[in-house]
Amino acid sequence: MSGAEFVPLSLVPMLIGICVAVACALPGNFLVLRKQALIGDAISHVILPGIVVAFLLTGAVTTWPMLFGAAGAAVVAVVVIEAVVRLGRIEPGAAMGVIFTAMFAAGVLLLEQSDTSSVHLDVEHALYGNLESLIWLDAVGWSSLFDRQALAGLPVELPRMAATLLFVAAFIALFWRPLKISTFDEGFARTVGIRTGPLGFALVIVAAIAAVAAFDAVGSIIVIAMFICPPAAARMMTNRLEHQLLWSAVFAVVSAVAGYTLAAFGPLWLGLSASVSAAGMIATLSGIILALAAMFGPHRRRGAG
Amino acid sequence: MSISLAAEHGKPLVDDRAQSPLAIRGMTVSYGQKPAVFSVDMTVRAGAMTAIIGPNGAGKSTLLKAALGILTPLAGTATVLGKPVATQRHRIAYVPQRASVDWDFPTRVIDVVLMGLYPQLGLLGRIRATHRAKAAECLARVGMEDFAQRQIGQLSGGQQQRVFLARALAQDAELYLLDEPFAGVDAATEKAIISVLKSLRDAGKTVVAVHHDLSTVAEYFDDVFIINTRRIAEGPVAEAFTPRILQEAYGGRLATAQMDAIGASAG
Secondary structure, three states: OOHHHHHHHHHHHHHHHHHHHHHHHHHHHHHHHOOOOHHHHHHHHHHHHHHHHHHHHHOOOOHHHHHHHHHHHHHHHHHHHHHHHHHHOOOHHHHHHHHHHHHHHHHHHHHHHOOOOOOOOOHHHHHHOOHHHOOOOOOOOHHHHHOHHHHHOOOOHHHHHHHHHHHHHHHHHHOHHHHHHHHHOHHHHHHOOOOHHHHHHHHHHHHHHHHHHHHHHHHHHHHHHHHHHHHHHHHOOOOOHHHHHHHHHHHHHHHHHHHHHHHHHHHHHOOOOOOOOHHHHHHHHHHHHHHHHHHHOOOOOOOOO | OOOEEEEEOOEEEEOOHHHOOEEEEEEEEEOOOOEEEEEEEEEEOOOOEEEEEOOOOOOHHHHHHHHHOOOOOOEEEEEEOOEEHHHOHHHEEEEOOHHHOOOOOOOEHHHHHHHOOHHHHOOOOOOOHHHHHHHHHHHHHOOOHHHOOOEHHHOOHHHHHHHHHHHHHHOOOOEEEEEOOOOOOOHHHHHHHHHHHHHHHHOOOEEEEEOOOHHHHHHHOOEEEEEEOEEEEEEEHHHHOOHHHHHHHHHHHOOHHHHHHHHHHHO
């Protein structure tokens, strides 16, 4: 495929896919090791009512109100889940399951009851996003990467996702040691002065920011898959946390690039005319990578105890 | 200056917290309706090895965790040389129960020991050759120098416990608090651990360990603290570790034969 076709149509969705995948996979490593993998799932579900409420209040699908609505819903969910755990004495997994399905369902009902037909906001969008539509119309080829005028026409999602990825990576780099120590041994972490409560909360907030930023572009399916699949697959490739994060980033990038390519062109290669959902294909690929790692990864069998 | 406080059991109570490496006052912790630890006072003697003993569920680990701020107590304070524990963390090394962590965690033995240097390194301080040498030396003290590069999940229970002890040694503390350091370890490890702890004591450090095996209390420890939700007794082994006091703490759970053995071992 020539640059004249690839750059305007495929480059931006692919880059956004990469940013989303890595931004979710990096904090996902800690969530999976803390047995909180479901939190990523929960977050990507609970933000739907927040986004719908933000739309109902502003009457438009604009970035910042939707981000605030989603963030607000995520915070409400975290508080309600904590309350259900403490007051109901229910284990956290069950509490999360109850709250996130309930909030997602409320979001769907709100969406159906409100008049969103005029805008691109519906249940399908919430699940799959619209990665394929994030095209760069101002680009004419690779040279456009150096053309200021063309760059000004880049879909806003790309710089937003790139900034989110940078933020997530910076958080993990800065708090690497306390995150690692408190994930391994929370009691010890407290005795060396690490404030494990606020740190754990910050990790969830960072994951929520990644999920919310990704939601609009790619929907909740990719977000859920990327929080869990690349980290879980990476765990089976290495016995060191440092290397696990690198592996998870590699798996995330491979899923995004190969998934987008297969979705866009796979059906053509098979002689079919239509393409399939990029979000669905990226998530599926990450699942296949996890299955392969579980079968062939060098560290899939670990010592008992 | 010692301040005379209210009399307890007719004895004048002296505020000796300023001299104690760990003094607990009025500690009360509850997990639900029933308190796990109720209004416990404890004054650890500096330079001694103290065993915390009591029946299962008596609140031994809970008392340590509350004193360290790992758990939030309903009431009570813990001080190190008279100052709040939170401001004296650099003086304390804590060894949690081995079973409290997931040993499948992707990390190597040497990395766990380096965690003990976190207070020195901070968020972004570089790990230098001196830090690595320190960690290697601590591993050598517990006989684990050949395992530095191993993944921690590949270790036996005894080896894991030694790694935890090496991490505590790396902290260069004055007060060592250990939660059941001998639980589920082999005899060789038990010997290695007790010799390290005794060498710490002989170097003027203070050691406090939650302990389960009553038959080794007199052999291993100088002082004993007996708890069953409330404080039962506290003092040198010869005075506090008596069949009568143990009967009070353990109730019918100690067989007469065990009591005789303890009586004999305590001399």
